[in-house]
Amino acid sequence: MSMTVRRLTRAATAGLVAAAALTAAAHSAEAADTLGSAAAGQGRYFGTAVAANHLGEADYAATLDREFGSVTPENEMKWDATEPSRGTFTFGSADRIVDHAQSQGMDVRGHTLVWHSQLPSWVSSLGASDLRTAMNDHINGLMGHYKGEIHSWDVVNEAFQDGGSGARRSSPFQDKLGNGFIEEAFRTARAADPAAKLCYNDYNTDGVNAKSNAVYDMVEDFKSRGVPIDCVGFQSHFNSNSPVPSDYRQNLQRFADLGVDVQITELDIEGSGSAQAADYTKVVEACLAVSRCTGMTVWGVTDKYSWRSGGTPLLFDGNYQEKPAYDAVLSALGGSGDPGDPGDPGDPGDGTLSCTATYTRTADWSSGYNGQVTITAGDEPISSWTATVTLPAQQSVSSLWNGTPTRSGNVMTVRPSWNGTLAAGASTSFGFTVAKNGSDAAPAVGTCTAS
Ligand code: G3I
Numbered sequence: 534m535s536m537t538v539r540r541l542t543r544a545a546t547a548g549l550v551a552a553a554a555l556t557a558a559a560h561s562a563e564a565a566d567t568l569g570s571a572a573a574g575q576g577r578y579f580g581t582a583v584a585a586n587h588l589g590e591a592d593y594a595a596t597l598d599r600e601f602g603s604v605t606p607e608n609e610m611k612w613d614a615t616e617p618s619r620g621t622f623t624f625g626s627a628d629r630i631v632d633h634a635q636s637q638g639m640d641v642r643g644h645t646l647v648w649h650s651q652l653p654s655w656v657s658s659l660g661a662s663d664l665r666t667a668m669n670d671h672i673n674g675l676m677g678h679y680k681g682e683i684h685s686w687d688v689v690n691e692a693f694q695d696g697g698s699g700a701r702r703s704s705p706f707q708d709k710l711g712n713g714f715i716e717e718a719f720r721t722a723r724a725a726d727p728a729a730k731l732c733y734n735d736y737n738t739d740g741v742n743a744k745s746n747a748v749y750d751m752v753e754d755f756k757s758r759g760v761p762i763d764c765v766g767f768q769s770h771f772n773s774n775s776p777v778p779s780d781y782r783q784n785l786q787r788f789a790d791l792g793v794d795v796q797i798t799e800l801d802i803e804g805s806g807s808a809q810a811a812d813y814t815k816v817v818e819a820c821l822a823v824s825r826c827t828g829m830t831v832w833g834v835t836d837k838y839s840w841r842s843g844g845t846p847l848l849f850d851g852n853y854q855e856k857p858a859y860d861a862v863l864s865a866l867g868g869s870g871d872p873g874d875p876g877d878p879g880d881p882g883d884g885t886l887s888c889t890a891t892y893t894r895t896a897d898w899s900s901g902y903n904g905q906v907t908i909t910a911g912d913e914p915i916s917s918w919t920a921t922v923t924l925p926a927q928q929s930v931s932s933l934w935n936g937t938p939t940r941s942g943n944v945m946t947v948r949p950s951w952n953g954t955l956a957a958g959a960s961t962s963f964g965f966t967v968a969k970n971g972s973d974a975a976p977a978v979g980t981c982t983a984s
Contacts, residue, residue: 534672537553538603543594549878551847551925554619554849556622556692560826562758562956566863566868567599567600567601567863567865567868568600568601568602568859568868568968569601569602569603569639570602570772570868571639571863571866571868571882572602572829572866573602573616573865574683574866574868575866575867576827577820577821577826577827577828578602578603578616578684579600579601579602579639579828579829579830579832579866580601580602580603580605580639580640580828580829580830580831580832580978581600581603581604581605581644581791581833581834582604582606582607582644582799582831582832583605583606583607583608583633583634583828583834584606584608584609584832584833584838585606585609585626585629585630585835586626587838588629588630588633589634590969591850592853593597593753593834593838593853594633595853596763596834596835596849596853597834598637601639601834602639602640603634603639603640603641603642603684603830604630604633604634604640604641604642604834605640605641605644605799605830606626606627606630606643606644607644607832607833608630608651609627609629609630610643610644610645610675611644611645611648611650611651611779612648612651612656612671613651613652613653614651614837615626615671615674615675616625616653616674616675616776618653618655618783619667619760620670620755620968621691621969622674622675622678622830623645627679631679631682631785631849640684641673641679641682641683641684641881642683642684642685642686642687642692642730642732642796642798642830643676643679643683643685643686643687643692644673644686644687644690644798645687645688645689645734646671646676646686646687646689646718646722647668647671647672647688647689647706647714647715647718648671648689648690649691649702649704649706650691650692650705651715652705652807655681656705657705658887658955659705659709659730660709661709661710661892662813663780663815664706664710665707665717667711668706668710668714668718668721669717669718669721670709670715672688672718672721672722672725673721673725676722676725676726676729676939677725677726677727677848678782679889680726680728680938681728683726683728683729683815683867684730685729685730685731685732685763685764685796686722686726686730686731686732686764687732687734687766687798688722688731688732688733688933689714689715689718689719689733689734689936690694690717690734690735690736691736692706692707692733692735693716693735693738693744693747693821694706694744695744696740696744697736697743697744697782698743699744699746699747700747703978704908706951712959715733716755716760717749719731719755719761719762720760720761721876721955722761722814723761727871728804729874730763730764731762731764732762732763732764732765732766732770732793732796732798733748733751733752733762733764733765733766734765734766734798735748735766735767735768736768736769736770736805738767738768738773738776738784738957739767739768739769739771739778739781740778740779740780740781740782741778741780741783741784741787743784743967745784748765748893749787749788749791752765752788752791752793753791756791756793757789758794762793762809762975763793763794764793764794764795764796764827765794765795765796765797766787766795766796766797766799767784767785767796767797767798768800768832769797769798769799769801770799770800770801770841771800771801771802771803771812771816771841771848771897772841772844772848773803773804774801776812777802777812777815777816777920779836781815782818782823783821785819785820785823785826786822789823789825793825794825794826794827795797795820795823795825795826795827796827796828796829796830797820797828797829797830798830799830799831799832800815800816800829800830800831800832801832801833801839801841801844801846801847802846803829803841803844803845803846804844804845804846805856805857805909805958805959805960806857806956806958806959807957807958808859809845809846809857809858809958810857810858810860810861811858811956812858813861813864813865813966814861814864815860816829817829817861817862818865821865821866826862831847831848832846832847833847834845834847834849834853835850835851835853836849836850836851837851837888837889839848841926842892843891843893843905843907844859845891845907845909845960850887850889851889851890851891851981852887852889852980852981853911854887854889854911854912855912855922856904856912857902857912857957857958884913885911885912885913886911886913886915886916886984887910887911887913887915887952887981887983887984888908888910888911888920888955888981888983889908889909889910889911889914889981890906890920890978890979890980890981891906891907891909891978892904892905892906892975892978893907894975895964896978899969900929900968901966901968902966902967902969902973903964903965903966903967904922904964904965904967904975904976905962906920906922906936906947906962906963906964907961907962908920908955908960908961908962908963908981909955909960910955910956910958910960911957911958912957912958913957914951914954914955914957915954915955915983916953916984917948917949917983917984918948918949918953918955918981918982918984919946919981919982919984920946920947920950920978920979920981920982921944921945921946921947921978921979921980922944922945922947922965922976922978922979923943923944923945923946923977923978923979924943924945924970924976925943925972925974925975925976926943926974927969927970927971927972928943928967928968928969928970928972928974929966929967929968929970930965930966930967930968931966931967932961932965932966933945933947933964933965933966934965935950935951935952935961935962935963935964936949936950936963936965937949938965939952946963947963950963969975
């Protein structure tokens, strides 16, 4: 097994782990009024999930580097990425993110060591004794490699079932090792990197409910028995089916009262415009109201790369323009917008018309599929929009609705039919049916233009 410890690229290694907020504060001296600097002013970090394969995109890297003080690799530290076969560790993509973060003075959250998902099949097929060894080896291999470089680790992710029971989720770890696997993972993690904060991380635990009660009971038990746990992560993936709970702050506070830090670890809120902005404000205000809420991470930089891209859940649109939600977060963090910067199209009232176009496949069958493109206006109302959809060569469109297409080869330029007028932040969509003709590839959606 590889146990290589990375040679740190930053000189100030010792201070790196302990001083997340301080590092972000140093950032603030370079650029006032960003998410990271405003949060640092409140003694918090403000981070984002990052995908290594987007770091080469200039606008992605520029937005990341300007705005955020902490990064979480979105997939690159997961078991399938880091130990695809037993004892063979592959750190290339994760190292790229960590190196990038360090070169920009950002801190890194580790995500995640023990999780039932994105788990290679060799792990699931092990017997109990071998599985225990493999779990501990994995923790040691990953934490050893990044020792001293990670401010907080999600040691165990999503170990409780959804729904009302509060039971543990069935997984190879739970089914073969029993309830004790979580405690064992935390003990191994503490020994592997004593400086890292060790977190339990889950979703649908954001308000007081049966699932969060079960996590609460576990944390209370761990604290009473001296099992090493430092923090609880609340993923906070919200949409209309799972809105920001009214008791969000109260729930964060009751965990903090157990003697752990709380962190908002994967925040995204589907929606647009002022309603989305108001929900983001609630979340930020809740964190700021809880002194042990040490930081917030949004689950991606731009809507176009979100795991829920169709729901436009992030702070920057697909063209890296600041959304109303961005302004709301910055304001809730006590930062000021850029009222004196007429070139900033994210701030309301500067007259710049913009829109974004995001694509989702809404139905699929062997010979065809339905695609949908959602058009969202930027911070100004618009009266028309234009989006292009480029189909793979073999495919052809048999029908299109809620839009007016003109075609040139495999490029469709789509304008509104009845739905050109959109309020600031509002959305509409057009749909189309495609004959695959042997190609299942997705179409490419070009930049949206507004007038
Ligand atoms: O990189 C491959 C690409 O080569 C391949 O062509 C393509 C085909 O499907 O898949 C690509 O990998 C995808 C990967 O994201 C990168 O985009 C995987 O299929 C896809 O499963 C994976 O989804 C990730 C998901 O976790 C997996 O469970 C999302 O990006 C990631 O945002 C999401 O993150 C999770 C947190 O870790 C835990 N909490 C919930 C959160 C949202 O689901």
